[in-house]
Amino acid sequence: MGHISLRQITKSFGDVDVIRPLDLEIRDGEFIVFVGPSGCGKSTLLRLIAGLEDVSSGTIEIDGRDATEVPPAKRGLAMVFQSYALYPHMSVRKNIAFPLKMAGLDKAEIERRVTDAARVLNLSDYLDRRPGQLSGGQRQRVAIGRAIVREPAAFLFDEPLSNLDAALRVNMRLEISELHNSLETTMIYVTHDQIEAMTMADRIVVLQAGRIEQVGTPLELYAQPRNLFVAGFIGSPKMNFIEGAEAKKHDAHTLGIRPEHMALSTTDGAWKGKVSVSEHLGSDTFLHVQTEGLGTLTARADGEFPVRHGDTVWLTPQTDKLHRFDAEGLALR
Amino acid sequence: MARSASSRRKLGMTLFAWAIGILIFFPVLWTVLTSFKTEAEAIASPPSFLLFDWTLENYVEVQERSNYFRHFWNSVVISLGSTVLGLVIAIPAAWSMAFVPAKRTKDVLMWMLSTKMLPPVGVLIPIYLIFRNLGLLDTVGGLVIVLMLINLPIIIWMLFTYFREIPGEILEAARMDGAGLKAEIIHVLTPMAVPGIASTMLLNIILAWNEAFWTLNLTAAKAAPLTAFIASYSSPEGLFYAKLSAASTMAIAPILILGWFSQKQLVRGLTFGAVK
Ligand SMILES: Nc1ncnc2c1ncn2[C@@H]1O[C@H](COP(=O)(O)OP(=O)(O)O)[C@@H](O)[C@H]1O
Numbered sequence: 001m002g003h004i005s006l007r008q009i010t011k012s013f014g015d016v017d018v019i020r021p022l023d024l025e026i027r028d029g030e031f032i033v034f035v036g037p038s039g040c041g042k043s044t045l046l047r048l049i050a051g052l053e054d055v056s057s058g059t060i061e062i063d064g065r066d067a068t069e070v071p072p073a074k075r076g077l078a079m080v081f082q083s084y085a086l087y088p089h090m091s092v093r094k095n096i097a098f099p100l101k102m103a104g105l106d107k108a109e110i111e112r113r114v115t116d117a118a119r120v121l122n123l124s125d126y127l128d129r130r131p132g133q134l135s136g137g138q139r140q141r142v143a144i145g146r147a148i149v150r151e152p153a154a155f156l157f158d159e160p161l162s163n164l165d166a167a168l169r170v171n172m173r174l175e176i177s178e179l180h181n182s183l184e185t186t187m188i189y190v191t192h193d194q195i196e197a198m199t200m201a202d203r204i205v206v207l208q209a210g211r212i213e214q215v216g217t218p219l220e221l222y223a224q225p226r227n228l229f230v231a232g233f234i235g236s237p238k239m240n241f242i243e244g245a246e247a248k249k250h251d252a253h254t255l256g257i258r259p260e261h262m263a264l265s266t267t268d269g270a271w272k273g274k275v276s277v278s279e280h281l282g283s284d285t286f287l288h289v290q291t292e293g294l295g296t297l298t299a300r301a302d303g304e305f306p307v308r309h310g311d312t313v314w315l316t317p318q319t320d321k322l323h324r325f326d327a328e329g330l331a332l333r
Numbered sequence: 334m335a336r337s338a339s340s341r342r343k344l345g346m347t348l349f350a351w352a353i354g355i356l357i358f359f360p361v362l363w364t365v366l367t368s369f370k371t372e373a374e375a376i377a378s379p380p381s382f383l384l385f386d387w388t389l390e391n392y393v394e395v396q397e398r399s400n401y402f403r404h405f406w407n408s409v410v411i412s413l414g415s416t417v418l419g420l421v422i423a424i425p426a427a428w429s430m431a432f433v434p435a436k437r438t439k440d441v442l443m444w445m446l447s448t449k450m451l452p453p454v455g456v457l458i459p460i461y462l463i464f465r466n467l468g469l470l471d472t473v474g475g476l477v478i479v480l481m482l483i484n485l486p487i488i489i490w491m492l493f494t495y496f497r498e499i500p501g502e503i504l505e506a507a508r509m510d511g512a513g514l515k516a517e518i519i520h521v522l523t524p525m526a527v528p529g530i531a532s533t534m535l536l537n538i539i540l541a542w543n544e545a546f547w548t549l550n551l552t553a554a555k556a557a558p559l560t561a562f563i564a565s566y567s568s569p570e571g572l573f574y575a576k577l578s579a580a581s582t583m584a585i586a587p588i589l590i591l592g593w594f595s596q597k598q599l600v601r602g603l604t605f606g607a608v609k
C-alpha cells in the first residue's frame with residue numbers, strides 16, 4: 001500500500017517560503033513525477049514526505065494514517081538519493097542488508113532477500129565489494145537495491161540519474177520503469193528534466209516557486225497546459241509564444257504553437273520568414289525561423305527537409321493545435 | 334621532447350624534496366650520532382661524521398645520573414591522559430558544531446583558534462599562581478589538565494573538519510533505512526568517524542609528548558616528563574653535548590617509533606579532506 005495525501009502543507013526556512021499551501025493525492029501504485037526548474041522546491045517537497053524535514057503547517061497522511069509527526073525511520077518509505085548515499089565502510093551486501101537488519105529480520109531471510117535483489121539488479125558478482133570500487137551505474141543499482149529489499153509503501157527518488165552519463169541515464173530510466181511495472185509500488189520521482197518526467201510518469205506534478213502549476217498525465221500536460229509556464233516547460237523544443245496583433249486575431253493575449261504543429265513550405269503559407277539556423281538530427285530537422293513581425297519561431301520539419309541558412313520558408317500553424325492564453329498567462333479554452 | 338621536459342621536472346622536484354627531507358632530518362641524525370661519541374669528540378672541530386670510536390658510555394651514565402623510566406612514564410601518562418581527556422570533551426563539541434551548527438558556530442571556532450595565537454608566556458604567571466594555590470605544581474594531574482587545555486582547540490578543529498566531511502545524506506539514508514538515533518551512531522556515524530578520531534589522537538599524543546614550555550615551567554622533579562629529563566643536561570656547570578644527545582635520543586625514540594608505525598594513519602588523517 002502506498003497512498004499518500006498532502007493537505008495544505010507549507011514549508012518555510014526562516015522567512016523564505018519554499019512550499020506554499022499545497023494539496024496533493026498520490027494514489028497507491030502510481031508513478032508520480034515532480035518536475036520543475038532548479039530551486040522550485042521539488043527536493044524539499046520530497047523530503048517533507050520522507051520526514052527528513054518537518055512541515056511548517058499542514059498534514060501528511062500515509063495509507064490513511066496521520067504521518068505528519070512520524071519520524072522518517074517509521075514512515076515505511078524508501079529513498080534513493082542523488083549522491084546515492086551508500087555507506088562507504090560497508091560492502092554492497094551489507095549496504096543492501098542494512099534496512100533489513102534495522103527491521104530486525106533473521107539472518108536467513110536477510111540473505112534470501114539480498115540475493116534476490118542482487119540478481120534482479122545484476123549485482124550478484126559485486127556483493128563483497130565496497131561502494132568505492134563500483135562505477136556510477138552500479139552504485140545507483142546498490143542504492144535501488146537497498147530501497148527495494150524492505151518492500152516499502154513507496155519509493156522516493158531525488159534526481160537519481162543526474163550523476164550518470166547520457167547513455168546510462170536512458171538505460172536506468174528504462175530499468176526504473178520496468179521495476180515499477182513489476183513491483184507496482186508507489187514511486188515518487190523528482191527531476192528537473194521534463195523528458196524523464198514525460199517518459200516515466202503516470203502523472204506529472206509541475207512545480208514552480210513552491211506552487212503546483214498543474215497535475216496531469218504527460219499527454220494532458222502536453223495537450224492542455226493550464227498556463228504559460230506549463231506550456232513552456234513541457235515539450236521539447238519549447239512551444240513558440242506569439243504576442244501582439246497576431247494573438248489579438250485569435251482573441252488572446254498570447255498565442256502558443258508547438259514546433260511540431262506547424263506545416264512548413266518553401267513556396268507559400270501563413271507566416272513568412274528566413275531560416276537563421278537549421279539543426280539536422282537525421283530523424284528531424286529543427287528550424288529557427290526569423291519571421292516578419294512574430295519574432296523567432298522554432299519549427300520541426302522531417303529529416304530530409306531541404307533548407308539551409310538564409311532560405312525563405314512559410315509556416316502554417318494547425319489551427320486546432322493553437323494554444324491561447326490571457327494577460328495573466330492562463331489558458332483560454 | 335615534452336616528455337623529457339616533464340620527466341626532468343619530476344627529477345628536479347624529487348631532488349628538491351630529498352633536499353628538504355635531509356635538511357629536516359639532519360639535526361635528528363646528528364643528535365643520534367653525537368650520542369655515541371665521547372664528550373671530547375662531540376665538540377671536536379672539524380667534527381667527524383661516522384669515523385669515530387662508537388661508545389655507549391653516555392647512555393650508561395645518563396641512566397645512572399637520572400631515572401629515565403620515571404620520566405618516560407610521566408610522559409606517557411601526561412600525553413595519553415591529556416589526549417583522552419581532550420577527546421572526551423572535543424568529540425561532543427565538534428560533533429554538535431558539525432552536525433547541528435548554529436549561527437555563531439563559526440565565531441566560536443574562530444575564538445577557539447584565536448587562543449592558540451596568544452604566546453603561552455603571556456599566561457604563565459596567572460597559571461603558575463593558580464597551580465600553586467591549588468597545589469597542582471609538579472603533579473602529573475596538573476600537567477594533564479594544562480596540556481589538554483592547550484591542545485583542545487586543535488583537537489576540536491581537526492575533529493570538526495573530519496565530521497563535516499561525513500555527508501549529511503548518508504545519515505539521512507540511515508534514517509530512511511529505519512535506523513533510530515542509537516543505530517545511526519553505532520552503525521554509521523562511528524565507523525565513519527573512527528579514522529578521523531584516530532588520526533587526531535595520534536597527532537595530539539605527539540604534540541603533548543613534545544610540549545616543552547608548560548612541562549618545564551610547572552614541574553620540578555616528581556612529575557617531570559622527558560622534556561625536563563633532556564633539559565637537565567643543559568646545566569649551569571656547562572653543556573655536555575654527548576650526554577644531552579643521548580638523553581634526547583632516548584626521549585624522542587618512543588614517539589618516533591609510534592610515528593613510524595602509525596605513518597599511514599597519520600598521513601591519511603592529515604590529508605583526509607584532500608583525497609575524497
Ligand atoms: N535547509 C535549507 N535552508 C534554507 N533554505 C533551503 C534549505 N533547503 C532548501 N532551501 C531553499 O529552498 C528552495 C528550494 O530548494 P529545493 O527543494 O532543493 O529545490 P529543487 O530540488 O527544486 O532544486 C531553494 O531556494 C533553496 O535555497
Ligand SMILES: [Mg+2]
Nearest residue numbers: 042043044159
Ligand atoms: Mg533538488
